[in-house]
Amino acid sequence: SQQGEEDPQALSIQEGENATMNCSYKTSINNLQWYRQNSGRGLVHLILIRSNEREKHSGRLRVTLDTSKKSSSLLITASRAADTASYFCATGVNTDKLIFGTGTRLQVFP
Amino acid sequence: NAGVMQNPRHLVRRRGQEARLRCSPMKGHSHVYWYRQLPEEGLKFMVYLQKENIIDESGMPKERFSAEFPKEGPSILRIQQVVRGDSAAYFCASTTPTGAYEQYFGPGTRLTVT
Numbered sequence: 001s002q003q004g005e006e007d008p009q010a011l012s013i014q015e016g017e018n019a020t021m022n023c024s025y026k027t028s029i030n031n032l033q034w035y036r037q038n039s040g041r042g043l044v045h046l047i048l049i050r051s052n053e054r055e056k057h058s059g060r061l062r063v064t065l066d067t068s069k070k071s072s073s074l075l076i077t078a079s080r081a082a083d084t085a086s087y088f089c090a091t092g093v094n095t096d097k098l099i100f101g102t103g104t105r106l107q108v109f110p
Numbered sequence: 111n112a113g114v115m116q117n118p119r120h121l122v123r124r125r126g127q128e129a130r131l132r133c134s135p136m137k138g139h140s141h142v143y144w145y146r147q148l149p150e151e152g153l154k155f156m157v158y159l160q161k162e163n164i165i166d167e168s169g170m171p172k173e174r175f176s177a178e179f180p181k182e183g184p185s186i187l188r189i190q191q192v193v194r195g196d197s198a199a200y201f202c203a204s205t206t207p208t209g210a211y212e213q214y215f216g217p218g219t220r221l222t223v224t
Protein backbone atom coordinates (compact mmCIF):
# COMPACT_ATOMS: atom_id res chain seq x y z
CA SER A 1 0.00 0.00 0.00
CA GLN A 2 1.08 3.60 -0.42
CA GLN A 3 3.34 5.07 2.21
CA GLY A 4 1.44 8.30 2.64
CA GLU A 5 -2.16 8.89 3.50
CA GLU A 6 -3.44 12.41 3.21
CA ASP A 7 -6.23 14.13 4.98
CA PRO A 8 -8.59 15.58 3.97
CA GLN A 9 -9.13 14.07 0.54
CA ALA A 10 -10.74 17.29 -0.61
CA LEU A 11 -10.90 20.80 0.80
CA SER A 12 -12.88 23.85 -0.35
CA ILE A 13 -12.17 27.30 1.03
CA GLN A 14 -12.59 30.98 0.19
CA GLU A 15 -9.76 33.16 -1.01
CA GLY A 16 -7.85 34.63 1.88
CA GLU A 17 -8.47 31.69 4.20
CA ASN A 18 -5.75 29.29 5.29
CA ALA A 19 -5.61 25.71 4.03
CA THR A 20 -4.14 22.88 6.09
CA MET A 21 -3.38 19.45 4.70
CA ASN A 22 -2.04 16.52 6.67
CA CYS A 23 0.03 13.53 5.67
CA SER A 24 0.81 10.37 7.61
CA TYR A 25 3.33 7.75 6.70
CA LYS A 26 4.34 4.35 7.95
CA THR A 27 8.09 3.75 8.00
CA SER A 28 11.23 5.69 8.86
CA ILE A 29 12.15 8.34 6.35
CA ASN A 30 15.06 10.54 5.41
CA ASN A 31 12.98 13.37 4.01
CA LEU A 32 9.43 14.37 3.21
CA GLN A 33 8.45 16.52 0.26
CA TRP A 34 5.29 18.30 -0.84
CA TYR A 35 4.29 18.63 -4.48
CA ARG A 36 1.49 20.46 -6.27
CA GLN A 37 -0.27 19.18 -9.36
CA ASN A 38 -2.62 21.29 -11.39
CA SER A 39 -5.32 19.38 -13.21
CA GLY A 40 -3.87 17.34 -16.05
CA ARG A 41 -0.37 18.67 -15.52
CA GLY A 42 2.95 17.55 -14.08
CA LEU A 43 4.12 17.94 -10.51
CA VAL A 44 5.76 21.03 -9.12
CA HIS A 45 8.07 20.68 -6.14
CA LEU A 46 7.03 22.94 -3.27
CA ILE A 47 9.20 22.19 -0.28
CA LEU A 48 11.44 19.51 1.22
CA ILE A 49 11.87 18.90 4.94
CA ARG A 50 14.51 16.54 6.28
CA SER A 51 13.91 14.10 9.09
CA ASN A 52 15.99 16.17 11.53
CA GLU A 53 13.94 19.31 10.87
CA ARG A 54 10.65 20.14 12.55
CA GLU A 55 9.41 23.13 10.60
CA LYS A 56 10.16 24.89 7.35
CA HIS A 57 8.80 27.97 5.62
CA SER A 58 8.72 29.05 2.01
CA GLY A 59 6.69 32.14 1.16
CA ARG A 60 3.07 31.40 2.11
CA LEU A 61 3.88 27.75 2.78
CA ARG A 62 4.64 26.28 6.18
CA VAL A 63 5.50 22.62 6.62
CA THR A 64 5.85 20.75 9.88
CA LEU A 65 7.22 17.29 10.48
CA ASP A 66 6.67 15.11 13.53
CA THR A 67 8.73 11.96 13.13
CA SER A 68 7.45 10.52 16.43
CA LYS A 69 3.92 10.58 15.04
CA LYS A 70 5.05 9.92 11.47
CA SER A 71 3.07 12.87 10.22
CA SER A 72 3.48 16.15 8.39
CA SER A 73 1.29 19.12 7.67
CA LEU A 74 1.26 21.70 4.90
CA LEU A 75 -0.24 25.09 5.66
CA ILE A 76 -1.00 27.55 2.86
CA THR A 77 -1.74 30.96 4.28
CA ALA A 78 -3.88 33.65 2.62
CA SER A 79 -4.94 31.28 -0.13
CA ARG A 80 -5.56 32.43 -3.69
CA ALA A 81 -7.68 31.01 -6.48
CA ALA A 82 -4.43 30.08 -8.23
CA ASP A 83 -3.65 27.70 -5.34
CA THR A 84 -6.42 25.42 -6.60
CA ALA A 85 -4.69 22.11 -7.30
CA SER A 86 -3.99 18.68 -5.87
CA TYR A 87 -1.29 18.51 -3.22
CA PHE A 88 0.76 15.39 -2.57
CA CYS A 89 3.21 14.47 0.12
CA ALA A 90 6.04 12.14 -0.81
CA THR A 91 8.50 10.39 1.44
CA GLY A 92 12.05 9.41 0.64
CA VAL A 93 14.43 7.09 2.42
CA ASN A 94 17.53 8.21 0.54
CA THR A 95 18.08 9.24 -3.06
CA ASP A 96 15.85 6.39 -4.10
CA LYS A 97 12.23 6.43 -5.14
CA LEU A 98 9.60 8.68 -3.62
CA ILE A 99 6.49 7.17 -2.13
CA PHE A 100 3.50 9.38 -2.74
CA GLY A 101 0.37 9.88 -0.73
CA THR A 102 -3.12 9.84 -2.15
CA GLY A 103 -3.35 13.61 -2.37
CA THR A 104 -5.61 16.41 -1.20
CA ARG A 105 -7.70 18.26 -3.78
CA LEU A 106 -7.83 21.92 -2.81
CA GLN A 107 -10.41 24.25 -4.31
CA VAL A 108 -10.08 27.95 -3.55
CA PHE A 109 -13.13 30.04 -4.48
CA PRO A 110 -12.68 33.71 -5.39
CA ASN B 111 17.96 25.59 -18.55
CA ALA B 112 15.30 23.31 -19.97
CA GLY B 113 13.39 21.20 -17.51
CA VAL B 114 12.61 17.52 -17.77
CA MET B 115 11.14 16.81 -21.17
CA GLN B 116 8.77 14.03 -22.02
CA ASN B 117 7.29 13.02 -25.33
CA PRO B 118 4.83 12.42 -26.61
CA ARG B 119 2.49 14.34 -24.31
CA HIS B 120 -0.46 12.24 -25.39
CA LEU B 121 -0.37 8.78 -26.90
CA VAL B 122 -3.26 6.65 -28.07
CA ARG B 123 -2.71 2.97 -28.71
CA ARG B 124 -4.99 0.09 -29.54
CA ARG B 125 -4.90 -3.02 -27.39
CA GLY B 126 -1.96 -5.20 -28.35
CA GLN B 127 0.21 -2.41 -29.74
CA GLU B 128 3.45 -1.15 -28.25
CA ALA B 129 3.89 2.16 -26.45
CA ARG B 130 7.23 3.95 -26.20
CA LEU B 131 7.53 6.86 -23.82
CA ARG B 132 10.60 9.06 -23.83
CA CYS B 133 12.16 11.18 -21.11
CA SER B 134 15.06 13.60 -21.35
CA PRO B 135 16.31 14.59 -17.89
CA MET B 136 17.38 18.06 -16.91
CA LYS B 137 20.86 19.07 -18.02
CA GLY B 138 23.41 17.68 -15.61
CA HIS B 139 21.02 15.07 -14.18
CA SER B 140 21.95 11.43 -14.60
CA HIS B 141 19.30 9.78 -12.42
CA VAL B 142 15.87 9.11 -13.87
CA TYR B 143 12.72 7.81 -12.19
CA TRP B 144 9.48 6.70 -13.81
CA TYR B 145 6.13 6.91 -12.03
CA ARG B 146 2.60 6.01 -13.07
CA GLN B 147 -0.54 7.85 -12.02
CA LEU B 148 -3.97 6.35 -12.43
CA PRO B 149 -6.95 8.76 -12.49
CA GLU B 150 -7.68 10.35 -9.13
CA GLU B 151 -4.70 8.61 -7.50
CA GLY B 152 -1.21 9.51 -6.39
CA LEU B 153 1.94 8.58 -8.26
CA LYS B 154 3.36 5.11 -7.92
CA PHE B 155 7.03 4.38 -8.40
CA MET B 156 7.97 2.11 -11.28
CA VAL B 157 11.71 2.18 -11.91
CA TYR B 158 14.90 4.09 -11.07
CA LEU B 159 17.72 4.25 -13.59
CA GLN B 160 21.13 5.75 -13.98
CA LYS B 161 22.96 5.85 -17.27
CA GLU B 162 23.17 2.27 -18.63
CA ASN B 163 22.07 0.87 -15.29
CA ILE B 164 18.77 -0.11 -13.65
CA ILE B 165 19.05 0.65 -9.95
CA ASP B 166 15.59 -0.30 -8.70
CA GLU B 167 12.78 -1.82 -10.76
CA SER B 168 10.69 -3.01 -7.84
CA GLY B 169 7.64 -1.11 -9.09
CA MET B 170 7.66 -2.45 -12.61
CA PRO B 171 5.08 -5.04 -13.62
CA LYS B 172 6.79 -8.35 -14.25
CA GLU B 173 5.66 -8.64 -17.85
CA ARG B 174 5.36 -6.32 -20.86
CA PHE B 175 7.13 -3.36 -19.21
CA SER B 176 10.77 -2.45 -19.66
CA ALA B 177 12.90 0.63 -19.21
CA GLU B 178 16.32 1.76 -20.32
CA PHE B 179 18.55 4.80 -20.01
CA PRO B 180 21.31 4.51 -22.60
CA LYS B 181 24.61 6.32 -22.51
CA GLU B 182 23.35 8.65 -25.22
CA GLY B 183 19.78 9.76 -25.68
CA PRO B 184 16.64 9.80 -23.58
CA SER B 185 15.33 7.23 -21.16
CA ILE B 186 12.67 5.00 -22.70
CA LEU B 187 9.76 3.31 -20.97
CA ARG B 188 8.42 0.58 -23.22
CA ILE B 189 5.08 -1.16 -22.81
CA GLN B 190 4.46 -4.12 -25.06
CA GLN B 191 1.02 -5.47 -25.97
CA VAL B 192 -0.80 -2.69 -24.16
CA VAL B 193 -4.08 -3.38 -22.39
CA ARG B 194 -6.79 -0.96 -21.26
CA GLY B 195 -5.47 -1.09 -17.70
CA ASP B 196 -2.24 0.53 -18.90
CA SER B 197 -4.14 3.77 -19.56
CA ALA B 198 -2.59 6.29 -17.18
CA ALA B 199 -0.31 9.28 -16.95
CA TYR B 200 3.37 8.33 -16.89
CA PHE B 201 5.74 10.79 -15.30
CA CYS B 202 9.49 10.95 -15.44
CA ALA B 203 11.61 12.72 -12.84
CA SER B 204 15.32 13.41 -12.65
CA THR B 205 17.89 14.32 -10.03
CA THR B 206 21.57 15.13 -9.90
CA PRO B 207 24.20 12.51 -9.12
CA THR B 208 25.25 14.30 -5.95
CA GLY B 209 22.70 12.79 -3.64
CA ALA B 210 20.02 15.45 -3.84
CA TYR B 211 16.61 14.31 -2.71
CA GLU B 212 14.44 16.68 -4.69
CA GLN B 213 13.11 15.24 -7.92
CA TYR B 214 12.18 17.40 -10.89
CA PHE B 215 9.20 16.14 -12.83
CA GLY B 216 8.37 16.28 -16.49
CA PRO B 217 4.88 17.16 -17.79
CA GLY B 218 3.97 13.51 -18.24
CA THR B 219 2.73 11.34 -21.08
CA ARG B 220 -0.94 10.47 -21.04
CA LEU B 221 -1.43 7.03 -22.51
CA THR B 222 -4.88 5.98 -23.64
CA VAL B 223 -5.46 2.41 -24.73
CA THR B 224 -8.56 1.91 -26.84
